[in-house]
Amino acid sequence: MSQTSNGTADGYLMIDEAAGLFRVNRKSFVDDAVLAAEQRRIFDRCWLYVGHESEIAKKGDFVTRNIAGRNLIFNRDRGGKVNVFYNTCTHRGAFVCREDQGNSRRFQCFYHGWVFSDEGDLVEVPGRDSYCAHFNEDGSSNLARVERLDAYRGLYFINFGDEPTSLEDYLGGAREYIDLVLDQAETGMEIVGGTQQYGVNANWKLMTENSIDGYHAATTHATYMDYLVNAGAIAQGGMGGGGGRQLGNGHAVIEYYSPWGRPVAQWVPPWGEEAKRDIEDIKARLRARFGDEKAERMATLSRNLLIFPNLVINDVMAITVRTFYPVSPGRMNVSAWALAPKEENAAFRERRLVSFLEFLGPGGLATPDDVEALEMCQRGYKNMEAVAWNDISKGMASEQSGTNDEIQMRAFWRQWNALMTAGEAAE
Ligand code: FES
Numbered sequence: 250m251s252q253t254s255n256g257t258a259d260g261y262l263m264i265d266e267a268a269g270l271f272r273v274n275r276k277s278f279v280d281d282a283v284l285a286a287e288q289r290r291i292f293d294r295c296w297l298y299v300g301h302e303s304e305i306a307k308k309g310d311f312v313t314r315n316i317a318g319r320n321l322i323f324n325r326d327r328g329g330k331v332n333v334f335y336n337t338c339t340h341r342g343a344f345v346c347r348e349d350q351g352n353s354r355r356f357q358c359f360y361h362g363w364v365f366s367d368e369g370d371l372v373e374v375p376g377r378d379s380y381c382a383h384f385n386e387d388g389s390s391n392l393a394r395v396e397r398l399d400a401y402r403g404l405y406f407i408n409f410g411d412e413p414t415s416l417e418d419y420l421g422g423a424r425e426y427i428d429l430v431l432d433q434a435e436t437g438m439e440i441v442g443g444t445q446q447y448g449v450n451a452n453w454k455l456m457t458e459n460s461i462d463g464y465h466a467a468t469t470h471a472t473y474m475d476y477l478v479n480a481g482a483i484a485q486g487g488m489g490g491g492g493g494r495q496l497g498n499g500h501a502v503i504e505y506y507s508p509w510g511r512p513v514a515q516w517v518p519p520w521g522e523e524a525k526r527d528i529e530d531i532k533a534r535l536r537a538r539f540g541d542e543k544a545e546r547m548a549t550l551s552r553n554l555l556i557f558p559n560l561v562i563n564d565v566m567a568i569t570v571r572t573f574y575p576v577s578p579g580r581m582n583v584s585a586w587a588l589a590p591k592e593e594n595a596a597f598r599e600r601r602l603v604s605f606l607e608f609l610g611p612g613g614l615a616t617p618d619d620v621e622a623l624e625m626c627q628r629g630y631k632n633m634e635a636v637a638w639n640d641i642s643k644g645m646a647s648e649q650s651g652t653n654d655e656i657q658m659r660a661f662w663r664q665w666n667a668l669m670t671a672g673e674a675a676e
C-alpha cells in the first residue's frame with residue numbers, strides 16, 4: 250500500500266486511491282480499547298436519535314430508552330415540553346421509572362419512595378422533616394436531564410457532548426432524504442405501536458454497513474426475492490437504478506428502484522384492483538404537492554439512509570427506524586420501529602405491518618439472514634492474525650456510484666476514522 254489514511258499500516262484504514270483500494274482493519278471490530286474509544290469519541294459527541302414525537306404525543310406520555318449506555322426517560326410533561334431525563338434517582342441511584350412506556354404525572358422511586366414530577370422536580374420525600382430546611386432549594390436533587398435535546402421534523406435527538414454543532418447542521422445533506430421519507434405523509438408520521446428488539450453477536454458497525462449494503466441483496470436475500478417472484482409480487486421495473494451517495498458528516502444513502510410493493514406508493518399485483526386505484530390516488534396527491542418528478546422519486550424509489558453513527562431509516566416495503574448500540578465489541582442490541590403516515594387506511598397499514606414483520610422483523614425473511622451474515626463475519630475475525638483487513642473497495646474505479654457499490658460505507662468509515670484519530674490526538 251502506497252498510502253494510508255494516518256500514515257501507519259496498523260491504523261484503522263488503508264486507502265490507496267490510485268490502486269482503487271479501501272480497507273478497514275479488523276481490529277476495529279474486536280478490540281475492547283477501540284470500543285472504549287468509540288464511546289468517548291463517537292457516541293459521546295454525535296447527535297443520537299432518542300425517539301419520535303408521536304411516541305409521546307400526549308402530556309404525561311413517556312418511554313424509556315437505553316442510549317449509548319445511559320438509561321433515559323423521554324417524556325412530554327404537563328406543560329407540553331419534551332424532556333430527556335437520566336433514569337436514576339438522585340437519592341441512591343435506583344431507576345425512578347421501570348416501565349417501557351406509559352403516561353404519568355410523576356415518577357416514584359421504588360427504593361425509598363422519593364417522587365419526581367414529570368418536569369423532573371423532586372416533589373415528595375418520605376420523612377422530609379429529618380432533612381435540613383433548605384434541602385433541594387437549589388434543585389440539585391431534581392432529576393438530571395440531557396441538556397442538549399433538539400428535533401428535526403418530529404425526530405428527537407440528544408447530544409452528550411458540548412460542541413456547538415446544531416442538529417440541523419449536523420444532519421446537513423441527510424435532511425433532503427429525511428424529507429423524502431417524511432413528506433410521504435400528508436398529516437404527519439407516527440410510530441406504530443411496538444418495538445422490535447433483538448441482540449446480534451456482531452460488532453455494531455457491521456449493522457451500519459449492512460443497513461446500506463445493496464450488494465448483498467441478491468445473495469443473502471435470495472429466499473425473499475424468490476418468494477416475491479413466486480407470489481407474483483414483483484413491480485414493473487425490478488431492482489436497479491439510483492445509486493449510493495455520501496451526504497457529509499458520515500451520513501450516506503442508497504436509492505434504487507425496488508421490486509416490492511410500497512404503501513407510498515408502488516403497487517404489486519397481489520394487492521388487487523382496489524389497492525391499485527388507491528395507489529394511483531396517493532401518487533396523484535404526491536404529484537400535486539411536489540410535481541411529477543419528485544413525486545415519482547418519492548413513490549417509486551426505495552432508500553436506505555444512514556444518519557451517522559447509528560440511526561438507519563429504511564424506506565422500503567415499510568419504513569423502519571432502527572438504532573443499534575454495542576454492549577461489547579462482538580455484541581450489539583438492536584431496536585426497530587415502524588413509521589407510517591397517520592392518514593393511511595387500514596388495508597395499507599396492514600400491508601405495511603406485515604412487511605415490517607415478514608421481511609424486516611427479527612423472525613422475518615430478511616433479518617435472520619442478515620444476522621447470520623453479520624455473525625459469520627464476526628466469527629471470521631478470529632482469523633485476524635492471518636487476514637487483518639476488510640475490503641470496501643467496490644466502486645472505487647467508477648465515477649458514478651451504483652446501488653451495489655460501497656461508496657456509502659466508505660463515507661461512514663472516513664467519518665468514523667476522522668473522529669477516532671482526532672480524538673486520539675486530543676486525548
Ligand atoms: S434510591 Fe430512590 S428513594 Fe432512595
Ligand SMILES: [Fe+2]
Binds near residue numbers: 465615
Ligand atoms: Fe439485508
